[in-house]
Amino acid sequence: MTTPDTPPYAPASEAEVSAxxxxxxxxxRPLSTIGNGTKQHHGPAATGDMTVMTLSRLNQITADEPGDMVVSAQAGARLGDVQRLLAERGQCLPLDPPYENATVGGILATNSSGPRRLGYGTAKDMLLGLRVCGSDGIITRSGGRVVKNVTGYDLHKLHIGAFGSLGVVLEATFKVRPRPEVSAAFVVGCADLAAAHALLLDVWGSALRPVALEALAGGAVAHLRVTLPGLPDSPALAIVGYEGSRLAFERHQRDLDAVFARQQGHVILDGAPAGALWRAFRDGPSRDLVIARLGARPHDLPGLLGDAGAEGIVIQVGNGIARVSLAPTGPSVGATIRAWHQRAASKGGYAVVESAPLNAAARATLPWGFPGAALTAAVKASWDKLGIFNPGRMAI
Amino acid sequence: MKQRATQPALPPPDSQLSDMATASMPAVTGDAAGLLADLPGILPADRLLMSRDDLFAYDCDAQTLDRALPLAVAFPETTAEVSALVKACVRRHIPFVPRGAGTGLSGGAVAVGALAISTARMNQIFELDIPNRQAWVGPGVVNTHLTRAVAKFGLHYAPDPSSQNACTIGGNVAENSGGPHTLKYGVTTNHILGLQAVLADGTVAQMGGVAADAPGYDFTSAFVGSEGTFGIATKVLVRLTPNPEGVKTVLGIFNTVNDACHGVTEILRRGILPAAIELIDQTTLRAVEAYIHAGFPLDAGAVLLVEVDGLHDDLQQQADFVVEACRTANVRDVRLARDDAERAKLWKGRKQAFGALGRLAPNYYTHDGVIPRTKLPEVLAEIERIGQRHDVVIANVFHAGDGNLHPVVLYDEREAGVLDRVRAAGDAILTLVLGVGGALSGEHGIGFEKIGYMDRVFSPDDLAQMRRLRDIFNPLGLCNPGKVIPAPGRCVEPGSTRKLPIGH
Structure with a gap:
């Protein structure tokens, strides 16, 4: 656990970060960098005695020429604030990661994404450039503010998912998209998770172009019902997210009606109710459970999951990602996830812990990642010679 | 830069490099004779080129101003053979340069006193995973061959550079290649899920893989676009994209380039994302019509070729939005391609535009800057003035939706003093692009060609950080030396004299 020697420093300028x-x-003396602290339970905890630096005051949206369809924001800017500005001009940054107060920097550091990544990709697909403070206090830049750029190396891609281990991200530029005419979701009741998963794999393989395909069971379903009481009453749910034109939405409706006929009822959320659904996803991940992430080829995933998902499970069908909730008190949480990993690895997949309650007893021994290759150690040693950036915060 | 290849009348010299390239090349100090003696022990003789006559075919890429004879050309077929070749180079301290189809446009494949390692024979498709929309392919697989291999499953490989009938996936990975349809579908980096590469010490590294969001640093994305300076990709895991259910192509005919540029802005404001928005100016239109008869009007100032795709249900509506946007921008005439045949013809005209321009002048020089899209009208107007000021003809055919310019300076190198004017115009264009917050290159790469401009874009600290990453992949500097990132302290003046290609 982090033990700051002072209250967190909150620099208000790039120069103060540098200093x-x-x-x-x-x-x-190691530095722990945080944004709004929404994901402190993600990844191993930072270890040792260190200074905490919060970037929440570096929260400006620094460039926003609507016609260029790019936006630049400082690391401490809340994604929600960026979205609000973009919405005013009919645009959006198509990232819908968890946690309302998540910041741009934190989202990049954890490679955070949400259900609609199926349609739009993840941070690496929209990040155009970064300004970063290195371990010598020197600020460097890579990429730029145009949507296509091969000038120099894409250093910024290495900071995505790096948990702040390679530098302090100061400012990021993203490409944005027009806001869709329709944002909607089809929520289908299914007898069990396997049925929901199979149904959504079929939709993925069809001519339709959903932006999200989520299969849920257990606590994840219960969570959605709290905010959206009208959802089908079934053990599992299959959700098809749609964004685009009204005309293509009607086509989705027609095609999906036939697919859904065999299931246990469905509802269509159009407009504000769909917004409520996506917000429920955003606020969904439990801070009281261990959440394991399994990654595999989309069609390998059903076979790898077995009876996983006792407490709750959310599968991003088509992306091949499953998030399984586990009670942190179980004696064998780590062993269970390691066994999943063994199975998944035989097909090129993996299983790791994504988050765990900060007070979970076994936290330090959980399988957060894998020892990196020689390149990992070399980059860390080169860009952070003294090892001051968030030591222990990432399993590398 | 791109220059039409011409047959030299006299035996060319071993090398003919721009001052920029010369200044960026470290001295080659290794044991060349030793390496040449090693090679037959690694590959059979029919997969090695070592005679001077044979090597001339490999002295440049599609940017022909920088040329140099490689020491030899090797044609490995396996990762193990690539590794053995690289290890031999390391042992003899001789540089090596990966080479795909040689269609690159920034001199990235020029091998100065180096072993050229061709991936041409590594053209196997190892695994097509149709249900999961992924494929493992060799780096030598030609871009369109991959698309053809998966067409019957309703899939394609999305990045579509104009050279796609020749260029290879390995070369696309090195350059992070784009193409017209990147507006909607993204560039190469958005379609590479993982790769196997032989690093500069001959070791084999795996990056990325079949599963998304694996923990750890994203080396795949750092490798893509490193222009062959981080190692040699020997297997590439690509994402396959479902074909759209339907496609419509709109041709907007404008009296002026300025109106067409406003058309682009109007289209992008309407909340739709076309698959492609290409601008073709009058000079290019005339060249294309003379060559391909694609059906472009000869008297238009410029046309926009706009493609919308997706489900059948809203295609007409998307096309209507485009038409409406063009009308707002003072379009003279706007129409939909009647059928697939007309659509194919229009696109053929676009994709072969550079070939067509080659018929207008013996030489041409293509820039590749990217600008913020709102700056299109003013930048295009200024490019025209630059042409007038330097007395050169500049044609424009480019990815307007992305703001990715391709000003093409047409010239005849036999005309005395013309190269100085071409160079000065080019320098003015790049200065203009950088002045509006743009990028040096959107898809052609830095290579040798633009290395002298890198310090105008990036600070010494930025470049030092890039060099640190390169030195991790490539600590001895033997892997494609002298490209992308200038050596520290080497100040190369981009405006300095380029040597004239001898014998042209």
Whole structure:
């Protein structure tokens, strides 16, 4: 656990970040960087005695020429604030990661995404450039503010999912999209998870172009019902997210009606109710459970899951990602996930812990990741010579 | 830069490099004779080119101003053979340069005193995973061959550079290639899920893989676009994209380039995302018509070729939005391609535009800057003035939806003093692009060609950080030296004299 020597530093400028990093380097004192702290339970905890630096005051949206369809924001800007600005001009940044207060920097550091990644991709598909403070306090830049760019190496891609281990992200530029005419979701009741999963794999293989395909069971279903009481009353749900024109939406309706006929009822959420559904996803991940993430080829996933999902499960069908909730008190949480990993690895997949309650006893021993290849250690040693950036925060 | 290849009348010299390229090349100090002696022990003789005559075919890529004879050309078929070749180079301290189809446009494949390692024979498709829409392919697989192999399953490989009938997936990975349809579908990096690469020490590394969001640093995305300076991709895991149910192509005919540029802005404001928005100016239209008879009007100032795709249900509506946007921008005439045949013809005209321009002048020089899209009208107007100022003809045919310009400076190198004007115009164009917050290159790469401009885009600190990453992949600097990132402290003046290609 982190033990700050002072209250968190909250630099208000890039120069102040730089000065803090230089100071930490001079004292060889590790720095823990956080945004709004929504994902402190993601990844292993930072270890050792360190200085905490919060980037929440670096929260400006720094460039927004609507016609260029790009947006730049400082690391501490809330994604929600960026979206609000973009919405005013009929645009959106098509990222819908968990947690209302998540910041741009935190989302990048954890490679965070949400259900609609099926349609739009993840941070790496929309990140155009970064400004980063290195371990010597020097600020460097890669990429740019145009939507296509092969000028120099894409250094910014290495900071995605790096848990702040390679530098302090200061400012990011993304490409944005027009806001869709319709944002809707079809929610189908299914007898069990396998049925929901199979149904959505069929939709994925069809001519339709959903932006999200989510199969849920257990606690994840119960969570959605709290905010959306009208959902079908069934053990599992299959959700097809749609965004685009009204005309193509009607086509989805027609085609999906036939697919859904064999299931246990469905509802269509159009407009505001769909917004409520996506917000429920955003706020869904439990902070009281261990959440394991399994990744595999989409069609391999059903066979790999077995009876996983006792407490709750959310599958991003078509992306080949499953998130399984487990009670942290179970003696064998780590062993269970390691066994899943063994099975998944035989097909090129993996299983890791994505998040766990900060007070979970077994936290430190959970399988958060894998020892990286030689390249991993080399990049870390080169870009963070003293090892001051978030030591222990990422399993590498 | 791109220059039409011409047959040299005299035996060319071993190398003919721009001052920029010369200045960026470290001295080759290894044991060349030793390496040449090693090669037959690694590959059979029919997969090695070592005679001077044979090597001339490999002295440049599609940017022909920078040329150099490689020491030899090797044609490995397996990852193990690539590794053995690289290890031999390391042992003899001789640089090596990966080479795909040689269609690159920034001199990235020029091998100065180096072993050229061709991936041409690594053209196997190892695995087509149709249900999961993924494929493992060799780096030498030609871009369209991959699309053809999966067409019967209703899939395609989305990045579609104009050279797609020749260029290879390995080369696309190195350059992070684009193409017209990247507006909606993204560039190469958005379609590469993982790869196997031989690193600069001959070791084999795996990056990425079949499963999304694996924990760890995303080396795949760092490798893509590294222009062959991080190693040699030997197997590539690509994403396959479902074909759209329907496609419509709109041709907007404008009296002026300026109106067409406003058309682009109007289209992008309407909340739809076309698959492609291409602008073709009058000079290019005339060249294309003379060559391909695609059906473009000869008297238009410019046309926009706009493609919308998706489900049948809203195609007409999307096309209507485009038509309406063009009308707002003072379009002279706007119409839909009647059928697939007309659509194919229009696109053929677009894709072969550079070939057609080659008929207007013996030489041409293509830029590749990217600008914020709102700057299109003013930048295109200024490019025209630059042409007038430097007395050169500049044609424009480019990915307007992305703001990715391709000003093509037409010239005849036999005309005395013309190269200085071409160069000055080029420098003015790049200065203009950078001045509006643009990028040096959108898809052609830096290579040798634009390395002298890198310090105008990036600070010494930015470049140092890039060099640190390269030095991890490529610590001895033997893997494609002298490209992309200038050596520290080497100040190369981009405006300095380029040597004239001898014998042209």
């Amino acid at each position: 803090l990093v230089r100071d930490a380097a001079a004292r060889n």
